[in-house]
Amino acid sequence: MAKIGIIRCEKNEHKCPLTNCLKSLAEGGQGFAVHQGPNTLVGVFTCRCPGDQAVNLGKILKSKGAEVIHWCTCLFAHKEEGRWLAGDGFCQDVDSLIQRVAREAEITCVKGTAHLPQGYQPEVSGQDTAMRES
Numbered sequence: 001m002a003k004i005g006i007i008r009c010e011k012n013e014h015k016c017p018l019t020n021c022l023k024s025l026a027e028g029g030q031g032f033a034v035h036q037g038p039n040t041l042v043g044v045f046t047c048r049c050p051g052d053q054a055v056n057l058g059k060i061l062k063s064k065g066a067e068v069i070h071w072c073t074c075l076f077a078h079k080e081e082g083r084w085l086a087g088d089g090f091c092q093d094v095d096s097l098i099q100r101v102a103r104e105a106e107i108t109c110v111k112g113t114a115h116l117p118q119g120y121q122p123e124v125s126g127q128d129t130a131m132r133e134s
């Protein structure tokens with residue numbers, strides 16, 4: 001079982017209520033398929049530009065019991081003609097933010113939640129103690 005936190009971007013907070021993120025988490029599919037499941041949602045934070053609080057958000061999620069943080073797919077992918085394609089997401093700094101949070105908050109980070117672009121394998125950063133062994 002994985003205890004999961006989600007970080008999303010402020011640019012999408014008034015457009016999407018995480019519908020497919022939560023569906024994928026509940027089903028253990030898409031980005032959440034890296035866990036054996038069942039998954040438990042610990043909480044959700046909105047990251048605000050330029051991401052100064054990201055490490056702090058990660059630390060708080062960890063303090064609330066999260067073992068791993070998933071970063072929403074819309075941070076690094078976009079929808080075009082009904083398909084999700086890699087690139088042109090809401091956050092140009094998503095990779096450096098993930099690396100910082102994984103390192104400084106000392107928590108596993110997974111890049112991706114729902115509707116992963118075709119062929120994309122979720123990138124995992126940081127410790128992997130919560131992955132596929134719980």
Ligand code: SF4
Binds near residue numbers: 017018072113114115
């Ligand atoms: S990844 Fe999809 S479901 Fe999740 S917040 Fe972004 S647009 Fe919404």
